[in-house]
Amino acid sequence: MKKLELTGIGHYFQGKKGSVPVLDHIDLHVNQGEFVSLIGPSGSGKSTLFHIIGGLIQPKSGDVHLDGVKVTGEKGLIAYMPQQPALFPWRSIESNAALGLEVAGQDRSEALAKAREWLVKVGLGGYERELPHVLSGGMQQRVSFLRALLSPQELMLLDEPFGSLDALTRQDMQAWLLAIWEQNKRSILFVTHSIEEALFLSDRIYVLSNKPACVVEELTVPFPRPRVETVLQDPKFQELRHYVQGLLRRETTTHGSH
Ligand SMILES: Nc1ncnc2c1ncn2[C@@H]1O[C@H](COP(=O)(O)OP(=O)(O)O)[C@@H](O)[C@H]1O
Ligand SMILES: [Mg+2]
Known part of the structure; x- marks a missing residue:
């Protein structure tokens, strides 16, 4: 806390x-x-x-x-979610969502598994391996939200x-x-x-x-x-x-x- x-x-x-x-x-x-x-x-x-x-x-x-x-x-x-989604364009959507966990030292495959679980919950199942540019602004915002939510701070x-x-x-x-x-x-x-x-x-x-x-x-x-x-x-x-x-x-x- x-x-x-x-x-x-x-x-x-x-x-x-x-x-x-x-x-x-x-x-x-x-x-x-x-x-x-x-x-x-x-x-x-x-x-x-x-x-x-x-x-x-x-x-x-x-x-x-x-x-x-x-x-x-x-x-x-x-853990910070900026006003503009600021996703890394070369990282997949799952790897963008998992970034906060990874930076904090969590095992990469575990971090990705957790990200995938959440992507489905926020209605982005099926997009895990895509790059951010295929998403609408609102969808990118959800990925950015997940990244902050999954960050451990x-x-x-x-x-x-x-x-x-x-x-x-x-x-x-x-x-x-x-x-x-x-x-x-x-x-x-x-x-x-x-x-x-x-x-x-x-x-x-x-x-x-x-x-x-x-x-x-x-x-x-x-x-x-x-x-x-x-x-x-x-x-x-x-x-x-x-x-x-x-x-x-x-x-x-x-x-x-x-
Ligand atoms: N890097 C910057 N250089 C100059 N002015 C800036 C910069 N960032 C923000 N501003 C100005 O500071 C004010 C507050 O911006 P901001 O913090 O984005 O407001 P809010 O998030 O409340 O809409 C605005 O007038 C904006 O134009
Ligand atoms: Mg603002």
Whole structure:
């Protein structure tokens, strides 16, 4: 189990016309075994924050701690599903899905066997030996999701994992993610555009402002687990959905005013 803590994360990109501030003093945490979502306007800096947590970008200020140890800028400590599937075009689909297991030192044939078992579950049976280019965007996203799911690190970052899936596949994926998470309680930080998805899956939600992003609200989701679809009809669910929608609407109609 892993606890993630971000303190005072600030970042800007150097552009032709000067520096563009993207993250403004972000403080957030994911407790051991907790499922936390980030929701915020497009372009607010969510993927940048994930790159920082994954050690791919060094933040201009602030630190990342895992279980109390400072790991700012260190790679390889988390299971990470990027917003773009980023599959290796020369590796077969099964070998792409098994990558996280292999990198972690699991025997290759065992890793592939596990990947094959899961490819069938996510509706990709028959594609195991093909190359990624034969898959649609949504299918590639499922392979990328499996790669993160099968990676052994106890903290998992998922950047809009179900964004390009149709509604039914999306529901299946959500159900798998919840089932797996409820079995072994990894810590999850999840980016989504969907307020319903965030409310359905999470223990807590951070709502981010426009760029430069800061945390405008942190809410605890009160519904018991295991979560079932009927929670969507709960009046409290609708109330929270409207509340978050209001916060986001305020962000998309004001620009950089904080
Ligand atoms: N490597 C980069 N160089 C310059 N600007 C970038 C870079 N990566 C992201 N940005 C800018 O930072 C802002 C936040 O991007 P991003 O983190 O992808 O937002 P989100 O994931 O919330 O949609 C955007 O305005 C984007 O154009
Ligand atoms: Mg993004």
